[in-house]
Amino acid sequence: MHLLSKSPLVIYIENFITDEERLHLQHIAEGHFKHSAVLKGGNSAIHSVRTSQSTTVDRDAVVRCIEARALDFQGFDVPESHLEPIQLVKYAVTERYHFHTDWFTNPSHATVSLGGNRISSFFGYVKADNVTGGGTNFPILDAPRDERWCRFIDCDEEYESGVTFRPIEGNVVYWENLLADGRGDQRTLHAGLPVVSGEKIGMNIWTRQMPLPADVRGD
Numbered sequence: 072m073h074l075l076s077k078s079p080l081v082i083y084i085e086n087f088i089t090d091e092e093r094l095h096l097q098h099i100a101e102g103h104f105k106h107s108a109v110l111k112g113g114n115s116a117i118h119s120v121r122t123s124q125s126t127t128v129d130r131d132a133v134v135r136c137i138e139a140r141a142l143d144f145q146g147f148d149v150p151e152s153h154l155e156p157i158q159l160v161k162y163a164v165t166e167r168y169h170f171h172t173d174w175f176t177n178p179s180h181a182t183v184s185l186g187g188n189r190i191s192s193f194f195g196y197v198k199a200d201n202v203t204g205g206g207t208n209f210p211i212l213d214a215p216r217d218e219r220w221c222r223f224i225d226c227d228e229e230y231e232s233g234v235t236f237r238p239i240e241g242n243v244v245y246w247e248n249l250l251a252d253g254r255g256d257q258r259t260l261h262a263g264l265p266v267v268s269g270e271k272i273g274m275n276i277w278t279r280q281m282p283l284p285a286d287v288r289g290d
């Protein structure tokens with residue numbers, strides 16, 4: 072693990088998902104991907120901000136193991152009821168996810184009965200062999216200086232473009248979305264850059280401030 076930023080907290084984790092888990096996730100998601108609905112202004116609509124396809128995965132033994140790892144990483148005290156179902160996102164050539172925050176900007180999506188807002192995100196790379204493009208760009212983060220980071224981030228990017236994580240299978244980026252007072256942290260703005268060649272599949276694990284309703288959890 073490598074600490075990229077203390078504020079906002081951003082931690083890069085190598086080999087968070089095993090090869091077997093990656094293949095399993097692809098297998099159970101096959102045939103379920105749909106063009107992603109992005110919440111905009113109160114109604115769920117298929118919106119051009121996101122051209123990829125997504126799906127959630129059912130909670131089998133392998134998925135529970137990944138979830139347990141995500142909870143343990145966050146210090147053991149987050150109950151599993153605060154986890155959204157794991158979401159996979161698939162991008163074909165040219166597909167992308169424009170700049171957004173994972174925390175809900177519309178308070179009506181973050182009410183107590185809905186589990187509050189998203190305190191943290193794990194974004195991982197489930198499939199990325201022979202992918203060019205398709206990095207995850209955080210324009211407001213300061214790029215680290217040490218060239219050992221170039222294994223994971225695109226060091227050809229201008230310093231002004233922030234940090235772009237390259238899609239590397241098995242690795243994840245973890246960050247905290249909310250400030251200490253619970254408001255969303257604008258510095259967590261990010262985008263999935265267009266895929267230039269190959270197919271990219273990513274994984275989102277989002278943790279809420281409060282328990283999710285059982286029907287959303289899929290329990």
Ligand SMILES: O=C(O)CCC(=O)C(=O)O
Binds near residue numbers: 168173273
């Ligand atoms: O595809 C990426 O690199 C980022 C995707 C993302 O930010 C999301 O699904 O919320």
Ligand SMILES: [Fe+2]
Binds near residue numbers: 171261
């Ligand atoms: Fe995101």
